[in-house]
Amino acid sequence: MLEHMKIASFNVNSIRARLPIVTKWLNDNQVDVLCLQETKAQDKDFPAESFSDIGYNCSFKGQKSYNGVAVISKHKIENPTFGLDSEPKDEPRLAAARIKGANIVNTYIPQGFEPDSDKFQYKLNWYDRLLQYLDKHYKPGDLLVWTGDLNIARDDRDLHDPEKLYGSVCYHPDVHKALNKIMDWGFTDTFRMHCDEPAKYTFWDYRLRNAFKRNLGWRLDYIMATKPLADKCTECIIDTAPRQLERPSDHTPIVANFNI
DNA sequence: ATGGTCGGCAACCGA
Numbered sequence: 001m002l003e004h005m006k007i008a009s010f011n012v013n014s015i016r017a018r019l020p021i022v023t024k025w026l027n028d029n030q031v032d033v034l035c036l037q038e039t040k041a042q043d044k045d046f047p048a049e050s051f052s053d054i055g056y057n058c059s060f061k062g063q064k065s066y067n068g069v070a071v072i073s074k075h076k077i078e079n080p081t082f083g084l085d086s087e088p089k090d091e092p093r094l095a096a097a098r099i100k101g102a103n104i105v106n107t108y109i110p111q112g113f114e115p116d117s118d119k120f121q122y123k124l125n126w127y128d129r130l131l132q133y134l135d136k137h138y139k140p141g142d143l144l145v146w147t148g149d150l151n152i153a154r155d156d157r158d159l160h161d162p163e164k165l166y167g168s169v170c171y172h173p174d175v176h177k178a179l180n181k182i183m184d185w186g187f188t189d190t191f192r193m194h195c196d197e198p199a200k201y202t203f204w205d206y207r208l209r210n211a212f213k214r215n216l217g218w219r220l221d222y223i224m225a226t227k228p229l230a231d232k233c234t235e236c237i238i239d240t241a242p243r244q245l246e247r248p249s250d251h252t253p254i255v256a257n258f259n260i
Numbered sequence: 261a262t263g264g265t266c267g268g269c270a271a272c273c274g275a
Binding site (some may be wrong): 013014016017038040041064065066067111113151203205206207208209211247249250 | 261263264265266267268269273274275
């Protein structure tokens with residue numbers, strides 16, 4: 001591990017549409033690792049050269065139109081892998097790697113559509129399969145970061161209207177149960193280590209008028225760490241600076257700093 | 261406000 005390691009997560013909603021925002025953000029912030037979700041590009045179309053030009057390596061898995069994950073790193077990306085162990089593997093939803101001795105699992109978890117749909121059952125099942133995956137490949141005592149767009153707001157502080165939205169696919173007792181099973185395996189929510197305030201969001205729906213300005217948002221993006229790493233987490237912040245630029249994503253980055 | 265806006269990609273799907 002480095003003496004100092006900054007890890008970030010950003011759902012970009014198309015890496016090609018957001019390339020100027022992402023490269024500017026990397027130049028400004030110089031994080032060690034940036035995990036991306038919803039890159040929405042096939043591998044042949046991923047702009048890897050734009051990252052190597054500014055000193056970053058990348059590992060990515062995409063598909064046409066939907067999903068897609070990437071790990072962007074200043075350091076060597078060791079043993080990059082994609083997807084869950086069981087079928088369907090959903091490779092464009094999970095990227096894992098080892099960087100400077102830290103294990104990284106970057107996920108774009110299914111949104112779930114509606115509570116009574118097959119897609120919601122698929123989301124719940126995805127969480128179960130992710131727990132099996134984590135338990136097979138890692139131990140709670142490992143240096144492990146699980147990050148990404150988890151498509152869940154954890155509690156009333158994490159969404160703008162918890163009463164109205166309770167029971168919707170990203171704020172539902174079943175997804176809370178599924179996420180808490182993984183948290184109980186051995187993760188700490190690094191943002192909540194440092195901030196217990198409500199209304200700190202990482203996502204604002206494009207479909208709500210002036211959602212960002214009115215702060216009608218959700219906290220859906222997380223940096224979870226196992227105890228050995230969480231003990232070293234000195235800071236975790238949500239960076240809304242990219243929201244001020246042209247054509248922002250509907251999400252904004254979250255960044256955690258770890259000191260050895 | 262039971263609406264609304266994005267991105268991909270070429271008619272709608274997904275969020």
